[in-house]
Amino acid sequence: KLYGFGNCLHLNPKCISDPCLTDEQKEFQQLARKFAREEIVPAAPAYDRSGEYPMPIIRKAWELGLMNGHIPQKYGGMGLSIFDNCIVTEELAYGCTGVQTAIEANSLGQMPVILAGSDTQKRKYLGRMTEEPLMCAYCVTEPGAGSDVASIKTRAVKDGDDYVVNGQKMWITNGGKANWYFLLARTNPDPKCSTGKAFTGFIVEADTPGILIGRKEMNMGQRCSDTRGITFEDVRIPKENVLIAEGAGFKIAMGAFDNTRPPVAAGATGLAQRALEEATNYALERKTFGKVIAEVCSISFISKKKPCAFGPSQS
Numbered sequence: 001k002l003y004g005f006g007n008c009l010h011l012n013p014k015c016i017s018d019p020c021l022t023d024e025q026k027e028f029q030q031l032a033r034k035f036a037r038e039e040i041v042p043a044a045p046a047y048d049r050s051g052e053y054p055m056p057i058i059r060k061a062w063e064l065g066l067m068n069g070h071i072p073q074k075y076g077g078m079g080l081s082i083f084d085n086c087i088v089t090e091e092l093a094y095g096c097t098g099v100q101t102a103i104e105a106n107s108l109g110q111m112p113v114i115l116a117g118s119d120t121q122k123r124k125y126l127g128r129m130t131e132e133p134l135m136c137a138y139c140v141t142e143p144g145a146g147s148d149v150a151s152i153k154t155r156a157v158k159d160g161d162d163y164v165v166n167g168q169k170m171w172i173t174n175g176g177k178a179n180w181y182f183l184l185a186r187t188n189p190d191p192k193c194s195t196g197k198a199f200t201g202f203i204v205e206a207d208t209p210g211i212l213i214g215r216k217e218m219n220m221g222q223r224c225s226d227t228r229g230i231t232f233e234d235v236r237i238p239k240e241n242v243l244i245a246e247g248a249g250f251k252i253a254m255g256a257f258d259n260t261r262p263p264v265a266a267g268a269t270g271l272a273q274r275a276l277e278e279a280t281n282y283a284l285e286r287k288t289f290g291k292v293i294a295e296v297c298s299i300s301f302i303s304k305k306k307p308c309a310f311g312p313s314q315s
Contacts, residue, residue, distance in 0.1 A: 039057055040096050044096035047223070053102070075123060085262075108173075116252045136182070137181050139184065155187075162239065165210075166234060169230045211230065
């Protein structure tokens with residue numbers, strides 16, 4: 001008897017969602033689980049202390065097909081579903097949320113192109129992601145605009161065959177490592193213009209002149225991920241890099257959120273599983289007053305309730 005700790009989902013060899021998975025999904029789950037335990041878990045403490053970007057681990061994940069699987073097969077991916085992505089993300093987050101965040105941010109950056117890119121844009125920007133382990137980023141959040149996307153201040157002004165962009169983005173994951181960005185900017189300066197028509201989505205090459213990368217932010221629990229502010233000063237973007245058309249950006253950005261928020265929840269579930277296991281192991285080893293602390297009534301009570309708290313999110 002483990003004082004209630006035996007109910008911990010990851011201590012149980014069968015995940016409660018297993019009966020719902022196809023054989024292919026189970027293979028992906030086992031691959032991601034093995035990778036998390038053998039590659040991520042041993043390396044995570046050092047990366048968390050140093051804040052170094054975990055490119056060696058990301059490269060291995062890319063080689064195993066644990067990245068970019070949601071990219072359509074036509075452009076070099078596997079065309080996996082949102083649910084498939086959740087399965088992988090949950091396991092990666094169990095290993096380290098910093099590594100998982102770096103990988104999942106790639107999905108967020110790619111999603112606007114998957115949803116709204118032309119065939120030419122998809123071949124150029126998604127295709128390169130499947131040819132080598134490159135990163136991209138989703139440049140929407142600003143110092144004064146997060147989930148309130150309508151408050152974005154970054155402006156893009158048409159100038160001949162280009163758009164000239166000025167503004168600042170903040171909390172951009174993979175900001176200093178990205179090969180290209182999805183950028184949302186206001187193209188209609190009229191404050192009365194509806195949100196659905198005021199913004200435009202762009203693909204921006206990271207080496208475009210005028211892009212200034214800010215300092216790396218040390219995010220608690222995700223120190224090895226690369227989060228930065230990015231400033232755009234007279235950055236010229238060719239009209240060929242507009243997604244769909246001028247004014248379509250808000251709907252594209254919202255569509256990207258809709259497709260990538262479920263994996264964020266899956267990552268939180270993986271983290272909860274890991275936290276419970278670590279707490280379980282500690283409670284079964286730590287002794288006070290001649291007995292392990294798992295025998296303390298309050299701790300035993302919590303241990304019995306916690307698996308039930310995140311079980312529904314896993315199922």
